Amino acid sequence: MDGQGIESTLVSVDVLALRFDPEARSVLLGVAPRAADPFAGDLALPGVLLGRGERLRDAALRAVTGKLGVPGRAVTATGQLATFDEPSRDPRGPTLSIALWATLDPARLEGSAEWSPLDAVPPLAFDHDRIVADCRPLLADRLWRDVPFTAGLLGPEFTTAQALDVTESLTGDRPYPANLGRTMDRVPGLTRTTRHAAALPKGGRPPLVWRWDGDR
């Protein structure tokens, strides 16, 4: 808090941009090939250097729009995960990385982004493999507990089937529909409607529709 002359650390914000793809029935992580020199061409998490006075959330938006080509209003929610401070994590010199999550509305995806299932993320530049590995349990822990995160990922309305898919993607195993239904009954702001969605491609009973109440 003093020491005026100390050369300060660079801070980058790296984003775990998550999107639920109902077709693929899984949660996808946005990665993009690097344009500039260190690791040029390799896949990496979208990240930017934090500008002076910039909010973390704003930097995350810049990263997602700039590196993934996703329009800013597709970002439904953001939040902090953890900070990585290994001095050698960037070959250009010591850089702090603050990892954030961002949930994206399944909207149009332009740009050169690739979307990778969370359980099959390809090797990434820098220490991004480690960031993904360390943050995955944090993300799984947020589901059904952190309402903005969950709502951001699933959208305003979703079916039991989609809830099962998202849970399986994040935690690694698929809950029984009955048990997940009880979990969802306890999530504040989430209500079970009486409507049923269209049946699934492979047949089966049509799943119930769930909806967030309150706003929208």
Next chain:
Amino acid sequence: MDGQGIESTLVSVDVLALRFDPEARSVLLGVAPRAADPFAGDLALPGVLLGRGERLRDAALRAVTGKLGVPGRAVTATGQLATFDEPSRDPRGPTLSIALWATLDPARLEGSAEWSPLDAVPPLAFDHDRIVADCRPLLADRLWRDVPFTAGLLGPEFTTAQALDVTESLTGDRPYPANLGRTMDRVPGLTRTTRHAAALPKGGRPPLVWRWDGDR
């Protein structure tokens, strides 16, 4: 991750330095009057500007030794809490604050530190009131779950009575001894000895001694 010319943000590391005082029967937070200009003389969390390439833990040690006058080897464990990015939190200009916790061995305390019970922290400089308020539930959540944190706070050996005091300080209410004993039985690495400590000043049955096994 590119944008070479962007002026980078300053990063400060602010530490919630915790120490259990068996006399006061409570967990104390280390605060110190500020020496330099913004808020000079006011109490604040110990904090330093993060040096280029410096690890967060090392910066936390610098803060605790420099601002609280506590010897570095008194720091038994450290860890991350959260990052605060309000651009106006420092009147000198936008500064990121990364909050860490540090546990201190009840050792000699030199310097101009003041120790304040966690539930009666005086008004602090900058946004440190907010940092303490936001981080307190995170600290309470770590107790009995995060072994380095818990062991760092209580030391290698402690009594049931001290465990009750620490729990009350962090969570705000005092558990039943019986229930806390069961909680502690489930903490990995913590074992109930057969020894009893000396009785307490006001009388009462002498409490059991607990010990961390494994290393020391």
Next chain:
DNA sequence: GTAATAGTGTCTCTCAGACACTATTTT
């Protein structure tokens, strides 16, 4: 003895998970 505190043993409630059985769809 009384007050104060800790330890033992129950009891209840909530919650997660497993699963049998039923319901509703595609093929």
Next chain:
DNA sequence: AAAATAGTGTCTGAGAGACACTATTAC
């Protein structure tokens, strides 16, 4: 009908919390 999937109801086991009762100290 068979396969696939979702929904209802039930059971069990872990864990938190409350509390009666006992144990051991200071006064």
